[in-house]
Amino acid sequence: MTDFQFSALHPDMLLDAIEATGVQVNSGLLALNSYENRVYQFVTEQHGRMVVKFYRPGRWTQQQLLEEHAFAEELAEHEVPVVAPLRLNERTLHHYEGFYYALYPSVGGRQFETDNFEQLEWMGRFIGRLHQISASAEFVHRPSMSTEEYLVQSRLTLSQCPQLPESLHTAFFTVLDQVIERTTEQYTEQPYIRLHGDCHASNILWRDGPSFVDLDDCRMGPAIQDIWMMLSGDRQQQMIQLDCLAEAYEEFRAFPNNQLSLIEPLRAMRMVHYMAWLARRWEDAAFPRAFPWFDTPRYWEEQILALKEQLSALQEAPLTRF
Structure with missing residues (x-):
């Protein structure tokens, strides 16, 4: 806190x-x-x-x-x-x-459209170029993505979170601990490079091409972290989008196919870290105004369901390219 x-x-x-x-x-x-x-x-x-x-x-x-x-x-x-x-x-x-x-x-610009294949090709090329440059050196002072920070420390924060109703503690932490255990098993160490770190649609502005904004979360981590948040929809749609991104990415750098198994662990880490982030920032008056639902039982019931769905995703075969 x-x-x-x-x-x-x-x-x-x-x-x-x-x-x-x-x-x-x-x-x-x-x-x-x-x-x-x-x-x-x-x-x-x-x-x-x-x-x-x-x-x-x-x-x-x-x-x-x-x-x-x-x-x-x-x-x-x-x-x-x-x-x-x-x-x-x-x-x-x-x-x-x-x-x-x-x-x-x-x-200025409009938000990047994750279902626009022309824009996905642009993003694939620029992320490939970004990674080609970022892989040439390492951060000295910025942190690396780790299950210790994203899962272990986040669980400690959530265990002390007064917004989580006492009546939901058992259900919430039972599934959370299963997600943490499965994610920790699957998040095997891969070669780390410098990342944008938070490369989602809201951090990409589009006007005659993309502009990356907000490197506030840049850190060392697996290259796939800057790619998986470009994907949306069901598994078939994601495979099509992935292929589009990968072909464009490979104009500059070999695509990290061996890291596709990290997508669901990284998604789980982001989910848990986000909940803990809201808990840590709750005393900042801007947060209750912007996220009033965080202090409601319904939000935590939805998170229990989301964690169960994520646990199921962690047990499925990793996403693949065509």
Whole structure:
């Protein structure tokens, strides 16, 4: 749990922080949809529309944030369409009254369509290119994906979560422990590379091609992590989508067919980690407003059902290509 809140980010402080970088704000600040951090859009004369991101204190160290920024710059230099932070006064990371923050160009666009095969081909090529570059070095300070963080630590958080009704504890933790056991067995160690880490449709904006946004969760992990969230629908649909992605990916790098067995374990890790994330952030006032259903019995009943379905998926044969 955390008792941290963003209450110190009042409008005058936000403007003072932005202008401390030498950027003059010529508009009001429009809050964008972000919960882990606080993100605002504004207009300047020098740079047009911009975005400022204030990082949640205590989540990442200065070295980890700088490593994220360096990764984004490296990808952009190699023409991977990643929205990288702007260098102002020779720095990408700034500090003001206890907050680290960064400024970005504002990039518009519509959300990536997972059922659009032309867009899937684009994504396959760009993820392949991203991985071709990211595999050339390793993160030093960013973490690696692990069952310890995503499952063991998340279970501890959920065991202390007051939003989970006492009457559902037995049913919830019985199936959760089965999912954790099965996932831990199946999440075998694979070669790790630097990842986007959270490569889902909401983090891809489309306008004459894709733009990757939000490298906040970049870390070391298996390449398939940046691919499986592109898949949707039933098994047959996912196999078709997978083949489309893989053929385009292979224009730059061999597709990690040996990691297809990790898709369901990774899905399980994401499910459990997401529940624990909501529990850890509940004392941030933005979370009860945005996720009121988290504090209802119905939500936890639905999670019990979802975990049972995921346990079944973990027992099925892995997804394959045609």
